[in-house]
Amino acid sequence: MLTVTVDGIPLHYQDVGQGLPVLLLHAFPLNSSAFDKQVRALSSRYRFLLPDHRGFGQSKLGEGPTDMSRIARDALALLDMLKIDSAVVGGVSMGGYAAMALLREDAGRVRGLVLVDTQATADDEAGRARRETSAQEALEQGVEPLVQTLLPKLVAAGSDSPVGRELAALMRGAAPEAVAAAQRGMALRPDSKDILARFAGPALVVVGEHDVVTPVEKAKQLxxxxxGARLEIIPGAGHLPNQEQPERFNEVLDRFLASIPG
Structure with a gap:
């Protein structure tokens, strides 16, 4: 198992393919296997670096909230260990928050930016309260209440579709402690509009046509x-287009990555 140890915490990652390095940060409450369909289709042309965020997949949790800057610093530590000066950095949903945090930490490491079904704004007071309620619920009742409430919002095809069942299995594999720490970490994230406005590199913004969590209008604002950012709307997809409509998503991602000098 491939690991990078940061502050004494072993963090698992995948390193698959060859070519332009592409660091992809997964959504809540999934793990790096959420990008399997991208790896299968595109790893002959690109080198995918796919960490499991703290507490998810095969990574250990550590203490305190999993704030987005912590995920960003973990990802930078991975690049350092692999002696990669810069990479295309992308993230889906929570992974997008972490990608923006990485941009704030060290914009010079970001060769290109991919933001998928995410948003630049911070949570308002009501949003932070909902995250804390969800965190406490996970610790007290496990992840099943989250699966029941969140899953229907993630996929346009519905919870009983093949992709819905695939996502349910990934969600049920998450540890309650990791879910709580990530919810509390997302509640702490700052507004990122300022750092995005200063980014001068190539950028791709992707959103599912039927996303109800961060809808198309938010993607347009982002x-x-x-x-010079490109905006791509994926037909027939909800909040996780890379998993629900992988062929169309892969086409969009491949076109963007191919435009970036290796």
Whole structure:
């Protein structure tokens, strides 16, 4: 098993393929296997670096909230260990928050930016309260209440579809402690509009046509912050287009990555 140890915490990652390095940060409450469909289709042309965030997949948790800057620093430590100066950095949903945090930590390491079904704004007071309620519920009742409430919002095809069942299995594999720490970490994230407005590199913003969590209008607002950003709307997809409509998503991602000098 491939691991990088940060502050004494072993963190698992995948390193698959060859070519332009592409660091992808997964959504809540999944793990790096959420990108399996991208790896299968594109790893002959790109080198995918796929960490499991703290407490998810095969990574250990550590203490305190899993704030987005912590995920970003873990990812930078992985690049350092692999002696990779810069990479295309992308993230889905919570992974997008972490990608923006990485941009804030060290924009010079970001060769290109991919933001998928995410948003630049911080939680308001009501949003932070909902995250804390969800964190406490996970610790007291396990992850099943989260599966029941969140899963229907993630996929346009519905919870009983093949992709819905695939996602349910990934969600049920998450530890309650990791779920709680990530919810509390997301509640702490700052507004990222300022750092995006300063980013001068190539950027791709992707959103599922039927996303109800971070809908198309939010993606348009996000893309408008970044000079020259491409906006792609994936038909027939909800909040996780890389898993629900992988062929269309892979086509969009491949076209963007191919435009970045290796």
């Amino acid at each position: 893309a408008a912050l970044i000079s």
